[in-house]
Amino acid sequence: MADQSLPAATFDDLALPLFDQLYNFARWLTTDTSEAEDLVQETYAKALRGFPSFRAGTNFRAWMYRILRNSFLSTRTGLKTAVAFDEEDPELPQLVESSTPESLLLEQANRQVVQQALDGMPLHFREILLLCEVEEMSYQEIAETLSIPAGTVMSRLFRARKALRSLLQQKLPGGRHGV
């Protein structure tokens, strides 16, 4: 349990530096500015209330992200977005083989196209890519945030990256590599 004698500023010290990142993540999840603001505000309110029960020594960042994500999933938008999915995702587009080097694809890739590709991904792929690449979370932190086993983090990340490559390839004129 958290040390009850900790000064009140401790929550601020831990939580406020996460503000911009949490907002960015919330905005990606909700795809709407005012919903993202509501979600971040709700997250801070819940986290502040739950802070006395936060176990010192555990990962605060993963805890905050878990609160945010769970709050999102319990909203109407979240429920609608997080449709049940099969870990195998048989319906994902298959990777198109091409002779163009992948590096060329990515050198040409501009930010907007990658953003569009991320927007077009299923929620469970989008969120794991953002947690890994943008938040630079370890597999363990991602596992804590998403409440899934560490092994699932690896396999889901693998499939998310494969799906992203496939989406980026489709955006190249003529269906070749590149965007």
Added chain:
Amino acid sequence: MACETWHGKLDAYLDGELEPTETSALNAHLRACASCAADALERVQLKRSVASAGRRYEPSSAFRGKIALRGAKPRREIGWQWSVLAVPAALVLIVSIAGSLHLARENARRQRAYSELADLHVAALASATPVDVLSSDRHTVKPWFQGKIPFAFDLPDLQGSEFTLLGGRVAYFAQTPGAHLIYQMRKHEISVFIFPDYGAETTGLPSGAAHALSFNLESWTQDGLRYVVVGDVNPVDIEALGKLLRGS
């Protein structure tokens, strides 16, 4: 170990999740296997693209103020006699919270910019063709950039110094084309990036020395251009190259 086996471990390696023994074995393999090295480079680029594209949204200042005011502090009932002291104290608190939010944001953004430059340095060195113009002659390298980047720059005469120019390539930073020069000092390669000094990413970089992802960096502006030197040599050597470039 065969390439197929390493193939399955590349993502974990690049995510920093591989065991130390496997990491050093894979390091050795990547130095020897061009195909796996190219695969690793492609994955690094995908990671970088997502990292850059994913940092898309910033909270409005109105919302920032709202969270700073309400989000973090529990409300307490206080007697009117305390309000005389509480109001100035609250103002100090609000200013300090808003200030710390701003500082945290600035630090995070600066670290991201440094990390991105360190990534460009590593990606170039890992590439099969680290430089597109291969020459130690500054009078060859400098004109090569004409028409490829929207500015011109001068390069120093390195005679009598420990540094050798290996060549250059065009690099993109914050969607802006710039010059990426690679110098050698003893067995170390050092990158020098030159970008026009506009846009939040470049102007946000402070001048002076820095450290990111075990690389030393030094940055300054000159004639409207932002220079950044990145390498794994010690800060004194980075500064020495910086001094030569500033004097060019």
